[in-house]
Amino acid sequence: MTSTKSLFAAVAVALIASSASAESWRAWNIHNDGHPNTAAMDKFAELVDTATDGEVTVDVFHGGVLGSQPDALEQVRIGAIEVGNFNLGPIGPMVKEANLVSLPFIFKSVPHMFRVMEGDAGEVVAEAMGEAGVLPLAYFDAGARSFYSQKPINSPDDVEGLKIRVMNNDLYTSMITAMGGNPSPMAFSEVQQALKTGVVDGAENNFPSFKNVGHYEVTSHYSLSEHLIIPECICVNTAKFNALSPELQEAVRSAAQEAALYQRELWAVGSAQARSDVEAAGITVNEIADKGPFQSAMDVVYADYLAANPDMKALVEMAQATE
Numbered sequence: 001m002t003s004t005k006s007l008f009a010a011v012a013v014a015l016i017a018s019s020a021s022a023e024s025w026r027a028w029n030i031h032n033d034g035h036p037n038t039a040a041m042d043k044f045a046e047l048v049d050t051a052t053d054g055e056v057t058v059d060v061f062h063g064g065v066l067g068s069q070p071d072a073l074e075q076v077r078i079g080a081i082e083v084g085n086f087n088l089g090p091i092g093p094m095v096k097e098a099n100l101v102s103l104p105f106i107f108k109s110v111p112h113m114f115r116v117m118e119g120d121a122g123e124v125v126a127e128a129m130g131e132a133g134v135l136p137l138a139y140f141d142a143g144a145r146s147f148y149s150q151k152p153i154n155s156p157d158d159v160e161g162l163k164i165r166v167m168n169n170d171l172y173t174s175m176i177t178a179m180g181g182n183p184s185p186m187a188f189s190e191v192q193q194a195l196k197t198g199v200v201d202g203a204e205n206n207f208p209s210f211k212n213v214g215h216y217e218v219t220s221h222y223s224l225s226e227h228l229i230i231p232e233c234i235c236v237n238t239a240k241f242n243a244l245s246p247e248l249q250e251a252v253r254s255a256a257q258e259a260a261l262y263q264r265e266l267w268a269v270g271s272a273q274a275r276s277d278v279e280a281a282g283i284t285v286n287e288i289a290d291k292g293p294f295q296s297a298m299d300v301v302y303a304d305y306l307a308a309n310p311d312m313k314a315l316v317e318m319a320q321a322t323e
Contacts, residue, residue: 008238022057023240026059026066026081027082027083028062028076030064030072032062033278036140037140037263039262039305041062043258043259044060047255047258048251051217051255056244066081069087073086077094077133077237079133083234083237084234085231085234085235088101089167090319094134096128097129097312097315099171099312100119100125102171103171103298104298105294107319109144110141110192114231116319117139118126119322121315121318121319125315132238133239134238135237136233136234137235138234138253138259142258143271144206144224146225146226147159147223147225148203148204148215149164149219149223151220151221152223153202153225153288154223159176159180159299160187161180161181162181163184163201164182164202165191165203169185174301178298191215192215195215202219203219206271207222207271211277217281221285222284222286223285225294227263271314
């Protein structure tokens with residue numbers, strides 16, 4: 001009888017210890033139902049639970065309910081939230097190495113971007129982000145940003161004189177200026193009316209955004225410049241991740257990478273559908289056979305940026321050398 005009680009007691013202690021050692025994480029996601037990232041973050045949570053036998057669980061909060069992206073980024077950095085799905089663009093001011101992805105035409109294509117981010121240059125970026133408290137485990141596809149306007153844009157000369165809405169970032173305004181255009185930073189919510197009334201002549205974004213917010217209704221041409229290819233990440237608080245055993249770290253990282261592949265598949269389908277939809281609505285999509293002139297036009301942008309950030313030179317060259 002005593003031995004049976006002892007056995008039950010031992011099992012109870014083991015269960016309590018196991019429960020106490022289990023990690024329960026919260027994850028931030030700004031997107032809502034129907035978005036590829038929402039489905040992928042849910043997939044990540046499922047995979048983590050399975051791969052760790054419940055030793056790590058992830059509760060994903062969608063729709064930005066845990067705060068704005070800047071707020072959530074800071075909360076993950078300090079460990080108040082464990083996981084976030086972030087665009088790397090806003091991480092640049094916090095981690096200069098992450099600014100690599102905001103350099104115009106640094107990537108030749110979306111596949112090239114993934115090769116860079118999953119190669120030597122990406123390791124440098126990931127290490128720097130990890131040191132800042134926001135460790136990337138895997139990268140999501142966020143598409144390529146291209147120009148749309150009332151005329152086709154096939155070379156930098158076609159941008160000359162145009163007022164182009166861009167995000168509020170010195171690199172993006174310098175990009176338009178280098179092509180002879182007039183950059184017009186403004187809130188995304190204002191772009192539709194600005195295009196309609198001629199306050200701006202064009203803007204730039206990916207196919208899903210171009211379609212979903214109705215910008216295709218007030219323009220006629222979408223030109224595949226793919227000048228900015230900025231990925232998103234599944235990022236985890238570095239200290240929380242490092243506190244896991246090596247086995248659990250590998251399980252969580254593998255879950256993130258599998259979820260990322262799932263997201264990329266969903267994004268490709270959605271992006272292709274968005275392109276098909278806007279073409280059916282009358283938008284002319286023009287391929288740009290040679291992006292070399294665009295890249296050459298960026299020489300002054302890179303020269304100015306590297307003069308101000310000389311310690312980024314090796315990283316930029318590493319990315320450019322990636323096949």
